[in-house]
Amino acid sequence: MKIAEPTVERLVQYHRLLEQLVAEGQKVVSSQEMGEMLSFKASQVRKDLSYFGEIGKRGVGYHVDRLHKHISRILASPRKWSIGLVGVGKLGEALLGYQAFQNDKFHIRALFDVDTDKIGTEIQGILCYSVDDITEIVREKEIEVLILTVPGGAAQHVADRAVQAGTVKGILNFAPVSLSVPENVLLAAVDISVELEKLLFFLKHKEE
Amino acid sequence: MKIAEPTVERLVQYHRLLEQLVAEGQKVVSSQEMGEMLSFKASQVRKDLSYFGEIGKRGVGYHVDRLHKHISRILASPRKWSIGLVGVGKLGEALLGYQAFQNDKFHIRALFDVDTDKIGTEIQGILCYSVDDITEIVREKEIEVLILTVPGGAAQHVADRAVQAGTVKGILNFAPVSLSVPENVLLAAVDISVELEKLLFFLKHKEE
Numbered sequence: 001m002k003i004a005e006p007t008v009e010r011l012v013q014y015h016r017l018l019e020q021l022v023a024e025g026q027k028v029v030s031s032q033e034m035g036e037m038l039s040f041k042a043s044q045v046r047k048d049l050s051y052f053g054e055i056g057k058r059g060v061g062y063h064v065d066r067l068h069k070h071i072s073r074i075l076a077s078p079r080k081w082s083i084g085l086v087g088v089g090k091l092g093e094a095l096l097g098y099q100a101f102q103n104d105k106f107h108i109r110a111l112f113d114v115d116t117d118k119i120g121t122e123i124q125g126i127l128c129y130s131v132d133d134i135t136e137i138v139r140e141k142e143i144e145v146l147i148l149t150v151p152g153g154a155a156q157h158v159a160d161r162a163v164q165a166g167t168v169k170g171i172l173n174f175a176p177v178s179l180s181v182p183e184n185v186l187l188a189a190v191d192i193s194v195e196l197e198k199l200l201f202f203l204k205h206k207e208e
Numbered sequence: 209m210k211i212a213e214p215t216v217e218r219l220v221q222y223h224r225l226l227e228q229l230v231a232e233g234q235k236v237v238s239s240q241e242m243g244e245m246l247s248f249k250a251s252q253v254r255k256d257l258s259y260f261g262e263i264g265k266r267g268v269g270y271h272v273d274r275l276h277k278h279i280s281r282i283l284a285s286p287r288k289w290s291i292g293l294v295g296v297g298k299l300g301e302a303l304l305g306y307q308a309f310q311n312d313k314f315h316i317r318a319l320f321d322v323d324t325d326k327i328g329t330e331i332q333g334i335l336c337y338s339v340d341d342i343t344e345i346v347r348e349k350e351i352e353v354l355i356l357t358v359p360g361g362a363a364q365h366v367a368d369r370a371v372q373a374g375t376v377k378g379i380l381n382f383a384p385v386s387l388s389v390p391e392n393v394l395l396a397a398v399d400i401s402v403e404l405e406k407l408l409f410f411l412k413h414k415e416e
Binding site: 006091145177199201 | 406
């Protein structure tokens with residue numbers, strides 16, 4: 001089963017929404033409702049969910065609980081992923097504080113920074129190491145996923161040194177630069193300012 | 209000219225990359241190189257750029273400078289957008305500090321928070337108001353774009369009150385909840401944890 005990235009993105013969003021609905025005690029939901037809340041077409045919602053084996057009842061919709069459990073299983077991790085976060089600035093700290101990052105799918109096992117005030121201390125319960133030791137620590141702790149919240153200029157160097165450890169399988173890059181990594185390392189990028197630029201572009205087009 | 213969202217996303221990424229190449233003094237770039245650096249197919253790069261009127265020279269590629277200027281014009285704003293940032297926590301402060309947010313396309317004109325220690329003070333040079341006054345301040349400052357970096361539970365209420373001002377045209381939502389806004393307000397969402405979930409999903413699939 002090869003799944004396209006936009007489909008996975010929608011799947012994660014359905015899951016998020018269903019969590020919300022479960023918490024609010026809603027029992028059934030239609031593809032229309034889900035589509036409206038997520039700005040997708042109802043037909044897209046039905047297509048996606050039927051692809052994953054869930055068919056709603058005509059005029060009723062989907063069982064919120066059942067659909068939530070079903071999608072949870074699809075998204076479930078086989079084990080906890082070991083994660084390292086590099087760059088404990090404001091964004092890094094914001095991520096550490098995120099509720100969504102307190103998750104049973106992964107475990108942030110090490111922090112890395114260049115700031116000597118931070119190195120050797122625990123930040124939100126996790127020990128911070130020097131970036132100089134990243135290759136060794138990543139190997140020792142078998143870190144599989146890196147979250148990079150370092151300045152653009154430092155990102156490639158840090159990624160190279162961490163990848164040298166041989167344990168890194170994926171990188172989530174928040175630095176506003178394009179990284180090059182070996183083919184066997186999955187790369188995902190979140191460029192926050194790109195989203196703002198996109199929004200402004202569409203606003204301009206709407207006005208024209 | 210109706211442009212799909214993924215195309216705009218790629219356009220912003222070409223622009224980012226070209227800025228980098230201009231800074232590094234590179235004169236020409238091929239669609240292959242651009243594709244490799246951004247993880248797109250070379251054919252996708254050629255298709256996108258030719259759609260916007262740029263054809264590379266066979267065996268040579270594109271003029272970096274010229275292509276950069278061309279895409280800059282497409283992405284240019286007709287004027288500076290007035291922006292309000294709601295929620296000056298760690299993520300909000302991280303955004304304020306981002307270099308990419310020091311941009312000539314927009315001007316962050318007001319901050320909003322619930323913290324009485326922040327209200328009435330300037331943070332990175334911008335005055336912070338009480339969220340209670342958001343409707344009035346947004347109207348007074350003619351704020352067109354809101355950046356929401358508030359907790360999930362507060363996001364809808366804050367969005368509703370800001371939209372009441374009648375000046376808001378777009379919202380960039382970082383809160384991990386789905387918002388509903390009037391049809392004439394463009395909504396873009398950045399759910400940081402969604403990106404991590406997607407990466408973990410693909411890692412799992414690679415292993416299976």
